[in-house]
Amino acid sequence: QVQLVESGGGVVQPGRSLRLSCAASGFIFSNFDFHWVRQAPGKGLEWVAFTSDDGFYEEFRESVRGRFIVSRDTSRNTLYLQLNSLRPEDTAVYYCARHRAGGSLDHWGRGTLVTVSS
């Protein structure tokens, strides 16, 4: 079955970096686009980034553009989100999700918590 498992979250000081991973299984990883979505504690869902199946097209929400980087390793069936110059407002659970034609996110991981605090 389709499975997405995020890892790499933790507590980090403002200005520092962190790399999140999303390990995929149960489907052909290279055939799909992916999203990163985050949820601050007690708040709603917030779209963060999108990467195409071949990794050549990316989009980011304005508040993270230039600070976050998306990449993917097809040999490891893994998606990555590099978080740089972290701010307290980046504190959230980060989810990876598979993109479905039409724009829906049909499978989600359980998320990994990133806490930015001094």
Next chain:
Amino acid sequence: SYVLTQPPSVSVAPGKTAGISCGGNSIGSLNVHWYQQKPGQAPLLVIYNDNDRPSGIPERFSGSNSANTATLTISRVEAGDEADYYCQVFDTHTDHRAFGGGTKLTVL
């Protein structure tokens, strides 16, 4: 940026019908998707492309979309439907990428 507006909360008695709205400028021209999120869990897709249900989602869940409002309708509401619900769009022809603010559905 594109804004989707949902009511913060909706309450409904068991067995009744709940409707959750999602407002957006000309949202009727976009594909709208809906997610259910229970406490401590990841979101679950319940409606995609306005009114299609993924495998395993009960027929009690349906959607509609026209003009400036999309609606998620849950018929014969059960206690297990209590959750937060989010609408979402991601349109490749425009720059519309957004989640609604979420609606907390309370089953009385």
